[in-house]
Amino acid sequence: MTKTITLLLHRGPYESEYADLAVNFALKAREKGYNVNLWLYGDGVWTPHVKNEKDYPNVGEHLRKALKDGVNVKICSRCAEARDVVKDDIIEGIPMVGLFDFTDWLDNSDKVLTFMR
Amino acid sequence: MKTLIEIFRNTPPGNACLILTKNVLSVVYGESFDDKIDEKMDITTKDFEVQLHPFPSKIAEENGIEGAPSIYINRKLKIYGVISPEEIKGLIEKAKPVKIGIIITKTPNANEDVENILAIGEEALKVGNQVELFLISDGVWVGKRGNTLTEKRLLNLINDGCKVKASRMHLKACGLNKEKLVDGxxxxxxxxxxxxxxxxxxxxxxxxx
Incomplete structure (x- = not known):
């Protein structure tokens, strides 16, 4: 049975390297055939807010590729609401959902990595 | 990796000590267990190392063993009294070493995080687990030679069997290379x-x- 990993990203893009670490890990794990879940929590909800092209490393672009490759990405709806991050502002195709979805992922994961603080 | 079973017995061993020894040996030898096996000797097989120690003794004291008969598995689990071969099998499974991976993403001097995580690695090794460190992002600074906070501890961990790996792309970004890293x-x-x-x-x- 294919193994599953859940990644929790609690940091925003460009304030540290965590967004890049989490998304790059997700991309590589997906490429190697694992089921990958990426939960955007706290300031992590800013990651899909990076929508435009950049002439430096672009975590939004990597996130878009991760979605295309089949990484399951979800945003904590309360964290998004607190920051006024709305659907129109972010990369398409990422559901804003309640924490229950995350605990459900935890229940069904072989491994969990948290990128926070 | 062999399972280490230490049996602590009174001197001379009483009936309970002898029964516990036989139960351990029946697990070690499985179907080929023979009652006549000399249970006074230490035993090494493909999967097991069995050591017989007197109680009280210096080794019992050093390991915090408080009574006999008792067994100490992989220096992780202590069990007092006579237990059955089935129970011993279950405990051996429970005492199997765990391979613990520690990913470090922070510099050693920013706060106490790295000191604390190295302590976790040291303790995990002490109780018979395997530990590996992966240094990535700012964590590559933990591998730097000459850091007064981390170098000695890192060397001790490596000497105790801990593998330490550092990300080349992050080393490069920090101006670090093989020569600037702690040996190992x-x-x-x-x-x-x-x-x-x-x-x-x-x-x-x-x-x-």
Missing amino acids: VTISDEPYEDLVDLVMEQWGKVVIF
């Missing part, structure tokens, strides 16, 4: 490839700091 730290040319494999296939448990 190896370099991962493809950090994400290696890390995914370690997390998903090699390590039983993972902590990230």
Whole structure:
């Protein structure tokens, strides 16, 4: 049975390297055939807010590729609401959902990595 | 990795001590167990190392053994009294060493995180687990030679069997290279490839700091 990993990203893009670490890990794990879940929590909800092209490393672009490759990405709806991050502002195709979805992922994961603080 | 079973027995061993020894040996030898096996000797097989120690003794005291008969498995689990072969089998499974992966993403001098995570690694090794460190992002600074906070501890960990790997791309970004690293730290040319494999296939448990 294919193994599953859940990644929790609690940091925003460009304030540290965590967004890049989490998304790059997700991309590589997906490429190697694992089921990958990426939960955007706290300031992590800013990651899909990076929508435009950049002439430096672009975590939004990597996130878009991760979605295309089949990484399951979800945003904590309360964290998004607190920051006024709305659907129109972010990369398409990422559901804003309640924490229950995350605990459900935890229940069904072989491994969990948290990128926070 | 062999399972180490230490049996602590009174001198001379009483009936309970002899029954416990036989029960341990029946697990060690399985179907080929023969009642006539000399249970006064230490035994090494493909999967087991059995040591017989007197109680009281210096080794019992050093290991905090408080009574006999008792067994100490992999220096992790202490059990007092006579237990059955089935119970012994279950405990051996419980005392199997765990491979613990520690991902470090922070510099040693920023706060106490690295000191604390190294302490976790040291303790985990002490109780018979395997420990591996993966240094990525700012965590590569932990591998730097000459850091007064980390160098000695890192060397001790490596001497005790801990593998330490550092991401080449992050070393490069920090101006670090093999020559600037503590002896024994190896370099991962493809950090994400290696890390995914370690997390998903090699390590039983993972902590990230």
